[in-house]
Amino acid sequence: MYLFDAAITPPLDLILGVVLFxxxxxxxxxxxxxxxxxxxxxxxxxxxxxxxxxAAAALYAIGAPTAxxxxxxxxxxxxxxxxxxxxxxxxIVLVGVVSLGVSLFSAGYxxxxxxxxxxxxxxQYHVFxxxxxxxxxxxxxxxxxxAWETMALSSYFLVTTSHRIAEIRRAGFLYLLIAHIGxxxxxxxxxxxxxxGGDYSFDALRASELPVFWxxxxxxxxxxxxxxxxxxxxxxxxxxxxxxxxxSPVSALMSGVMLKTAVYGFLRxxxxxLPTQIWWWGVATLIMxxxxxxxxxxxxxxxxxxxxxxxxxxxxxIGVIFAGAGLAIIxxxxxxxxxxxxxxxxxxxxxxxxxxxxxxxFLGTGSVLHATHERSLGKLGGLIRNMPWVAGLSLVxxxxxxxxxxxxxxxxxxxxxxxxxxxxxLPNPYLNMLxxxxxxxxxxAAAxxxxxxxxxxxxxxxGQYREEKMRTARxxxxxxxxxxxxxxxxxxxxxxxxxxxxxxxxxxxxxxxxFTLSAAISGNHWLLFAPVAAERASYGPLxxxxxxxxxxxxxxxxxxxxxxxxxxxxxxxxxxxxxxxxRMQDTAEGFGQPITQIFEPFFKVRRRMPDPFSSHPVxxxxxxDKLWFWLYLPxxxxxxxxxxxxxxxxxGRIHLYLLYSFVTLLALLLFVH
Amino acid sequence: xxxxxxxxxSQLAQTLLVVLVAPLMLGWVSQCRAWLQxxxxxxxxxxxxxxxxxxxxxxLMAHNASAIFRGAPYIQFGCMVLAASVVPIIETNLLFAxxxxxxxLVGVFALARVFSALAAMDAGTSxxxxxxxxxxxxxxxxxxALLMVFFTPLLIxxxxxxxxxxxxxxxxxxxxxxxxxxxxxxxxxVLLAENARIPIDNPATHLELTMIHxxxxxxxSGRHLALIEWANAIKFTTYCTIGIxxxxxxxxxxxxxxxxxxxxxxVLIVKLCAIGAGLALMETVSAKMxxxxxxxxxxxxxxxxxxxxLTLLLLGA
Numbered sequence: 001m002y003l004f005d006a007a008i009t010p011p012l013d014l015i016l017g018v019v020l021f022x023x024x025x026x027x028x029x030x031x032x033x034x035x036x037x038x039x040x041x042x043x044x045x046x047x048x049x050x051x052x053x054x055a056a057a058a059l060y061a062i063g064a065p066t067a068x069x070x071x072x073x074x075x076x077x078x079x080x081x082x083x084x085x086x087x088x089x090x091x092i093v094l095v096g097v098v099s100l101g102v103s104l105f106s107a108g109y110x111x112x113x114x115x116x117x118x119x120x121x122x123x124q125y126h127v128f129x130x131x132x133x134x135x136x137x138x139x140x141x142x143x144x145x146x147a148w149e150t151m152a153l154s155s156y157f158l159v160t161t162s163h164r165i166a167e168i169r170r171a172g173f174l175y176l177l178i179a180h181i182g183x184x185x186x187x188x189x190x191x192x193x194x195x196x197g198g199d200y201s202f203d204a205l206r207a208s209e210l211p212v213f214w215x216x217x218x219x220x221x222x223x224x225x226x227x228x229x230x231x232x233x234x235x236x237x238x239x240x241x242x243x244x245x246x247x248s249p250v251s252a253l254m255s256g257v258m259l260k261t262a263v264y265g266f267l268r269x270x271x272x273x274l275p276t277q278i279w280w281w282g283v284a285t286l287i288m289x290x291x292x293x294x295x296x297x298x299x300x301x302x303x304x305x306x307x308x309x310x311x312x313x314x315x316x317x318i319g320v321i322f323a324g325a326g327l328a329i330i331x332x333x334x335x336x337x338x339x340x341x342x343x344x345x346x347x348x349x350x351x352x353x354x355x356x357x358x359x360x361x362f363l364g365t366g367s368v369l370h371a372t373h374e375r376s377l378g379k380l381g382g383l384i385r386n387m388p389w390v391a392g393l394s395l396v397x398x399x400x401x402x403x404x405x406x407x408x409x410x411x412x413x414x415x416x417x418x419x420x421x422x423x424x425x426l427p428n429p430y431l432n433m434l435x436x437x438x439x440x441x442x443x444x445a446a447a448x449x450x451x452x453x454x455x456x457x458x459x460x461x462x463g464q465y466r467e468e469k470m471r472t473a474r475x476x477x478x479x480x481x482x483x484x485x486x487x488x489x490x491x492x493x494x495x496x497x498x499x500x501x502x503x504x505x506x507x508x509x510x511x512x513x514x515f516t517l518s519a520a521i522s523g524n525h526w527l528l529f530a531p532v533a534a535e536r537a538s539y540g541p542l543x544x545x546x547x548x549x550x551x552x553x554x555x556x557x558x559x560x561x562x563x564x565x566x567x568x569x570x571x572x573x574x575x576x577x578x579x580x581x582x583r584m585q586d587t588a589e590g591f592g593q594p595i596t597q598i599f600e601p602f603f604k605v606r607r608r609m610p611d612p613f614s615s616h617p618v619x620x621x622x623x624x625d626k627l628w629f630w631l632y633l634p635x636x637x638x639x640x641x642x643x644x645x646x647x648x649x650x651x652g653r654i655h656l657y658l659l660y661s662f663v664t665l666l667a668l669l670l671f672v673h
Numbered sequence: 674x675x676x677x678x679x680x681x682x683s684q685l686a687q688t689l690l691v692v693l694v695a696p697l698m699l700g701w702v703s704q705c706r707a708w709l710q711x712x713x714x715x716x717x718x719x720x721x722x723x724x725x726x727x728x729x730x731x732x733l734m735a736h737n738a739s740a741i742f743r744g745a746p747y748i749q750f751g752c753m754v755l756a757a758s759v760v761p762i763i764e765t766n767l768l769f770a771x772x773x774x775x776x777x778l779v780g781v782f783a784l785a786r787v788f789s790a791l792a793a794m795d796a797g798t799s800x801x802x803x804x805x806x807x808x809x810x811x812x813x814x815x816x817x818a819l820l821m822v823f824f825t826p827l828l829i830x831x832x833x834x835x836x837x838x839x840x841x842x843x844x845x846x847x848x849x850x851x852x853x854x855x856x857x858x859x860x861x862x863v864l865l866a867e868n869a870r871i872p873i874d875n876p877a878t879h880l881e882l883t884m885i886h887x888x889x890x891x892x893x894s895g896r897h898l899a900l901i902e903w904a905n906a907i908k909f910t911t912y913c914t915i916g917i918x919x920x921x922x923x924x925x926x927x928x929x930x931x932x933x934x935x936x937x938x939x940v941l942i943v944k945l946c947a948i949g950a951g952l953a954l955m956e957t958v959s960a961k962m963x964x965x966x967x968x969x970x971x972x973x974x975x976x977x978x979x980x981x982x983l984t985l986l987l988l989g990a
Contacts, residue, residue, distance in 0.1 A: 382797065384739045395741075402787060405773075405780040414776050417820075421827060433986040436828065440821055440979050447816040450783055451809045454790045458805060463797030464737060528771050537833040540772035547758065547769060552751040559896055563728050567743075572735040573892055574798040586794075586802030594810045598968045 011061035012069055012084045015092060015137070018054040019130045022047060026123035033119030040107050043122050047129070048103035054133070055096025061089035062507050068139065075142075081201050083139035086507040087272070090348060091136045091264045098256045098355045099129050101486040105363050106249045108479025109370070115162040128154040128253065135261050140201040141190035144265075148186065151261065152179040155254060159246040171241035178238045182228025186265075189221035193273060205273045215274055219281050222269040223288070229262035230318045233292045234631055240299075243311035244375065248366025251307060255314045256359035260351050263321055267347075270329060271512040277333040279428065286326030290438055293319030293445040298599050300452045302592035302623045304377050306365045309456055310358065313401065316445060317354045321347055323442065324416050327423075328513070330435070334426050337515035339419055342531055345505045345517055346415035352501070353400070353408040353494055360397035360487035361456075364390050367476040367484070368460060372469065377459045377588035381466040386473040389481050391461040396488040400495065402453040403446045406541040406548075408494035411529075413446055418537050448595075455591040464582035496541045498529045589621065596623055604629060677768065680928070684758065684768040691757040691914065695906035696720035698913065698949060705953035720906060724899050732895030735796045745792035746893070746900040752785035753907040760914045763937045765840045766928030774833040775823040778915075779816060782867070785904070786812050793889040804888025807964060811873060811885065814971035815866045818859055821978030825856040825985055826919050835918060843922035851988065855981030857920045862974035864916065866967070868909045871956040873967050883961065913948050917941070 025043050032038050061067070061084050071080040084092075106125070110118060131154060134147035156179070160172035192214055193205045210218065228235040243251045270277065296316030303309035324347030331340035365375075367390045374380055384391035400407035420439035426432050465471055476484070494501060499518075506516035517531050530538035574580055596603055604624040610617030649660070700717040707714025734742065759773045773781065790805035827833050829850065830841045866873040869886035878884055890901050918925070924940030926933035962970060 382737065384741070384795075385737065399784075399787065402783070403780070404784045404787060405777050410777075410780055417776055418833070421824060421833070422831070433983065436824065436982060436986060437979060439824065440817065440975075440982075443817040443820040444975075447783075447813045450787055450816070451813040454787055454794075454805060454809050458791055458794035458802070462739070462741065462791060462794040463802065530771075534771070535832055535834065535837055537774050538771040539774060539777050543769065543772035544755070544777065547755045547772065548748070548751045551754040552747050555750050555754075555900070556747055559728070559900070563896060564731075566731045568731050568733045569736050570733050572737075572796050572798050573733075574796075574800055575891065577799075580798065582797060584799040585797050586799070586806055590803070591806050594806065594968075597965070 011057045011064060011089070012067040012082065012137075014057035015054055015061075015084065015133065016069075016082075018050045018057070019133050021050045022126040022130045025050070026126035029119040029122030029126075031119070033117045036110065036112055036118045039118040039122045040110055044103050044107040047126060048100050048107070051096045051100035051103055051129075055093050055100060058084075058089045058092035058096055059504075062086050062093065062504055064089075074146075078142055078200075080143040081139035081203075082137045082143075083202070084137060086511060087264070087267065088136040090505070090508050091260060091351075092133055094260055094352055094355050095129065095132050095136070095257050097490065098359050099253065101359060101483045101490075102249045102252050102256075102363070104486070105252075105366070105480050105483035108477045108483075109249055109366060110247070111370070115160075115164060116157075121158070121161060124154050124157045125250070125253075128158060132257055132261055136264060139203070141194070141205070142200050145183070145187060145190070148183060148261075148265075151258065152176070152183065155250070155258060158250040159242050159254075161247050161250070162245075168245040171238075171245035175238040175242040178228050178235055182225045182235065185221045185225030185228065189218050189225055189269065192218040192221065193269075202273060206275075208275075210275060212276075212278065215276065216278065216281070219270060219274060219278075220284075222266060223281075223285060226262040226266040226269075227288070227322075230259050230266075230322070231292070231315045232288055232318065232322060233295060234627060236292065236296070236315050237625070237628065237632060239315055240303075240308050240311040243314070243362075244305055244307035248307075248362055248369060251310075252359040252362035252366075255310070255362060256355040259314060259318055260355060263318075263325070263347070263351055266322075266325060267344075267512070270325075271332070277329050279330055279333040279431070282326045282329030282331075282333060283431070284326070285329060286323050286435075286438060289319045289321070289323030289326055290441040290445075291319070292316070293323060294441055294448075295319070295602070297445045297448040297452060298595060298602055299623075299625065301448060301455065301595040302589075302603070304588040304592070305375050306368070306377055306380075306456065306460060307362070307375060309377075309452065310361055310365065313449065313452060314354075314358055316449060317350065317358070317401075320413070320416065320442065320445065321350050321354070323438070324350060324419070327416075327419050327435070330426070330431065331419075331423070332513050334428070336426070337513050338517075338532075339423060340513040341509040341515040341517050342415065342422075343419040344509050344513060345502060345531070346412050346419055348505055348508060349415060349494075349498075349501060350412035353412050353491075356487050356490040356494060357397045357400040357409060360484060360491065361394060361401065363480070363484055363487070364394035364397065365460075367480050368473075371473040371476070374467070377456075379467045380460045380470065381463045381582065381585065382461070382470055383473060384461040386470070387461075387475040390476050390484065393481075393484040393488040394461065395457060396491050398453040398457040400491040402450040404450070405539075406495050406545045408491050411495055411498045411539075411541065413442075414539055415531060416442065418532060422532060422536070451595070455588065459586075459588050459591065463585050466582050466585070496545065498539075498541065502529075502531065592623070602626070676929070680766045680768040683764050683766045687762055687764070687767065688754065688758040691760075691762065691910055692754055692907055695757075695910040696724060696903065698910045698945060699906045701946065701949040702953050702956075705950045706957055709953060709957045720902075724903055727894075727899035727902070728896050730895040732897050735892055738796055738892070741788070742792050742795040742892075743897070745788040746897040746904070748788045749785045749904040750900045750907075752781045752788075753904040753911065756781045756785075757907050757911045757914075759835055760911055760918055761836055761839050761925055762914045762917070762941055763934060764926045764928060764930070765836050765843075767836055770834060770836040775827065775835055775838075776820065776833060778835070779820050779823070782819075782908070783812070783816060785908075789889050789901070793892075796892045798892065800884075800888045800891050804885060804891070807885045808889055811866055811967055811971065814968055814975060815863045818971060818975040818978050819863045819867070821975060821982060822856045822860045822863065822919075825852050825978070825981045828982065828985055829853075835915075839918045839922045839925055840927060842919075843925050844927055850985070852981045852985035853920060855977050855984060857916075859974045859978035859981065860916055860919070862970065862977070864912045865952075865955075866971055866974070868905070868912060870952065872959050872962045872970060875961050883964070885964070910945075913945060916948065917944050 066085040069082040074080045131147050131150035138144035156176045231239040293316045300312035328340050328343035400409040403409040403413045423435040528538050528540045604626045606622045608620040700720045704714045758769050793801040793805040830838045874885040926937040
């Protein structure tokens with residue numbers, strides 16, 4: 001069918017071509033599995049070239065009409081349906097631009113002795129990328145689940161790259177477990193949506209007439225299933241374990257792209273497949289999102305491992321994204337297309353932004369890790385002097401993630417706040433009050449993320465070396481620098497030219513909520529960005545940057561002209577204390593202390609004080625997640641108890657099992673008659 | 674063309690006015706405080722003398738200080754000038770105002786603060802890093818409170834542009850807004866916290882256990898210190914003008930109303946003097962809090978601001 005198809009759809013064909021190309025690269029990697037040089041210097045750059053083509057094709061496809069295709073693969077009578085519309089094209093662009101940078105970084109990153117052989121890593125990596133693209137392209141539940149599971153499995157193997165370490169195996173298992181609990185919910189969700197028909201293609205799901213109860217069930221299952229993949233609140237536990245365990249490029253891909261596949265799936269199911277939206281779906285999503293955001297940022301503030309810190313920060317950002325999606329559902333359910341489009345654009349924009357800055361920071365930690373072999377913040381410090389490239393580019397990422405203007409994190413937060421604040425006018429009086437109040441939680445999370453990023457950046461890159469070995473740390477190589485620079489440029493570009501992105505996102509919002517944001521802002525100047533109306537709210541990132549740099553230059557030149565530029569170097573002063581060691585700087589734990597003190601009820605804090613007479617005093621403190629003790633461990637214990645009851649039946653003797661079968665048969669026969 | 678030139682002039686004049694008058698405002702507050710405490714005080718012009726002295730001196734930097742340490746004072750100064758340029762003080766005809774609304778204004782303050790905290794951590798001293806931590810802690814609670822304060826007038830006017838807010842609130846029939854009263858109280862608390870004033874911080878102390886802001890700039894000297902001090906003066910004055918713009922905008926001239934300008938300037942001077950005297954009084958009668966109490970204080974500001982918003986949404990006023 002595919003080969004003889006008359007209608008040629010170039011973007012879709014190109015995308016499929018890239019997927020095939022990636023799989024071939026993976027095979028080539030396995031063929032020369034031990035050659036690190038070949039894999040990293042030839043195959044990964046080739047993969048990056050594929051990413052570039054993918055991103056370009058998908059970018060073109062966002063504005064192009066929807067393309068569909070049936071692949072003669074899969075089971076008999078159950079072929080794979082593909083569909084490339086604006087929503088999937090947008091997320092494929094995201095896969096392309098992030099994997100471009102990550103593949104370039106990987107070309108210079110992987111070393112020998114990281115567990116899996118380079119070739120195997122190359123295969124898993126490219127299968128992972130391909131499966132994410134296939135998730136976006138899938139147009140039937142069958143292909144969607146196959147791609148979804150391929151994605152989960154390939155990323156599981158990537159997480160457990162250093163499989164000789166028991167802790168990493170445990171992290172991988174937890175990830176796999178939660179991924180599959182989520183997958184079961186998704187299977188059920190598709191089952192519910194498809195009702196009684198025998199057709200699992202998305203077209204059939206769209207057409208099926210669901211009663212409200214079953215539609216709500218399907219929605220809740222989708223929220224649960226995609227929430228498990230994204231790291232929404234009760235199902236977040238795998239994120240802070242799996243991200244630190246994985247190699248840094250893999251963490252970047254998982255955090256930057258894989259979490260977004262869950263957002264994609266959620267939007268696809270709620271806005272496209274389900275026939276209607278009901279307002280309380282949005283409220284549930286909004287509340288879960290805001291809680292997740294606050295939870296994530298609070299825990300990020302008390303972490304001492306740099307990759308765990310970033311993982312919790314990812315939880316926060318996913319919370320913000322889901323809060324935006326929840327708002328979009330509420331507005332859409334109440335037939336307010338303008339605000340729905342605004343919230344949806346903020347959501348999608350934040351997906352893109354998070355992909356850029358989180359990948360940048362994860363890759364930056366990878367460079368730091370290779371230069372110092374330390375992941376613990378308490379042993380780093382002062383690296384801005386040895387690693388100026390990594391430090392400089394990471395600074396862009398840290399500022400962007402803290403939501404500071406004129407970088408990209410600010411734009412999406414700004415858009416989301418506008419959506420929160422201009423909501424009055426909903427027919428539900430309670431929502432009219434509660435939605436603007438939701439912005440209180442959002443701004444608190446945003447402000448705390450500034451705290452987190454000062455801690456992250458300040459402790460790693462600034463100050464004095466906390467350990468002697470930091471002195472010998474070397475800056476990242478050329479491949480890694482290029483990749484970091486790509487992401488940093490993305491953070492700046494996405495921050496300065498929001499109008500361009502809005503025009504792109506219009507194609508996505510039009511089919512989903514029947515509104516384009518740029519239609520409302522046609523009379524706008526390109527320097528100014530006003531998504532609602534110019535007199536309501538506007539923001540000009542370029543003018544903003546111009547204003548700051550202009551004053552900065554004028555000040556600098558004026559000071560130089562009227563005074564002097566003399567600088568003397570000396571020892572640090574520090575109120576005149578003569579003895580200054582690097583151990584006297586604030587530690588990561590110290591930086592987290594006020595947060596544990598203020599938000600104590602949210603943490604399970606364990607302290608172990610030393611004996612007053614001990615000659616080698618040891619002080620220990622840990623902040624743990626209460627949900628572990630309230631939710632996960634009870635479920636695990638209940639599970640074990642039930643298994644042990646069922647275990648009574650098991651004796652390992654074959655005749656007993658035959659007896660069981662016989663009794664069951666008899667019982668069934670009796671029941672049937 | 675003429676109007677945009679006029680608004681350019683207006684923009685330039687208002688920004689320069691705030692930048693140049695800012696140290697005087699600090700001088701006025703400390704003079705008032707001295708009078709209230711029965712001292713003669715250093716005089717109104719003392720902050721200018723300090724600035725001139727600092728600009729003249731050589732800048733001393735630690736051996737291990739990086740570019741962030743050198744650049745941060747300029748960035749802070751730039752941010753504060755930008756912040757000052759979007760707040761209408763005499764006339765609501767600001768050319769630059771559409772580039773940054775109230776949310777971006779909070780973002781500018783945050784940008785400056787993050788750089789000051791990073792610069793403090795750069796030298797790697799004990800005081801610098803704990804100052805950074807405390808500053809960010811105070812900020813992470815006061816920043817949401819400030820945004821919530823802004824949201825109440827924003828919801829009343831249905832605009833996030835400060836220009837439009839002032840235009841609407843100042844030039845319409847008088848109406849009482851109980852919600853704005855809550856927001857005003859919260860704003861005063863945020864103003865005290867963000868500008869390192871007395872109950873949260875004491876600008877006159879170098880006692881190591883209590884200082885927040887002074888710990889951040891401990892390693893700075895010469896022109897860098899001068900720029901930071903000046904930036905802080907601008908920040909303080911800008912906060913005062915924001916308070917005026919949101920809660921007592923009467924007298925600020927509308928765009929193009931030239932004949933109103935002299936009156937607007939006079940009203941502004943009176944308001945600033947009154948605010949300075951009021952703050953001095955507040956600082957004289959209250960004592961500095963322990964640092965552990967600061968979150969409670971700011972939590973209250975945050976709650977008051979949220980309450981203001983809730984009042985507005987409940988009562989519609």
